[in-house]
Amino acid sequence: MRVISKKRPPFMTPHRWIFLIAAGILLSATGFGVYFREIQMPRWTAASDAEAKAIEAAGLENVDNVYNHVWHKESWIVEGSDLDGNKVFVWLTGDNESHAVKAEYGVSFKQIKNTFLVEKPDAAIKRIQPGMFDGKPVWEVFYSIGQSPERYYYEFYMFDSGTFIDMYQLPAKTEP
Known part of the structure; x- marks a missing residue:
């Protein structure tokens, strides 16, 4: 005669799965x-x-x-x-x-930004921050101009007067 046995419940119940997933996410x-x-x-x-x-x-x-x-x-x-x-x-x-x-003895962030945008209205400013250039306090403007490919530039302005110092253009592509 055949023995009818009950099927054992699965080891991984829905509660255990939830606990395991939550523990994995937390870890x-x-x-x-x-x-x-x-x-x-x-x-x-x-x-x-x-x-x-x-x-x-x-x-x-x-x-x-x-x-x-x-x-x-x-x-x-x-x-x-x-x-x-x-x-x-x-x-x-x-x-x-x-x-x-x-x-008060220097040019403000807003003045540098406005002066820069008047000179280069098509530029997209990425960052303006104070910096040090040749041992002097400056404002650094990092921007791009939407050409194909996009070109990136750095411009430096004196902190105290806002006069233009120098501009550097980053290469569009770098070769290995």
Whole structure:
């Protein structure tokens, strides 16, 4: 005679699948977070060091922005306000030199942008930031002009007067 047996329930029930998928997603997100933190930690550390040096060098009360600029050599530019409420830019170079300039003694971001767009209305601005060019504080404008292929340019303007210094064109294609 035949024995009728009950079928055993499956090991992977819907609840176990949900738990396994959720654990996999959580493990992947944690791994990505740790990886991202490891990659970004040197930059974050350098930015916080630059911020601390600028606060000490120029007596800043608070910091609004920290810029990293690399052209001839790496420099950090910290934008903030001092104890009197004046907006100040502090340039820090790799050889522990600092140079602070009150924003009122320089050309503003908006003035540089407006001047640039009047000269080149067909340009698409990618970034405008303060920088250091030949040891002098400057505004760097990185932009493209929509040709085929698209061309990218850097232009530098004096921070204090807004006068044009130099322009560099990046090659459209690079060959190996």
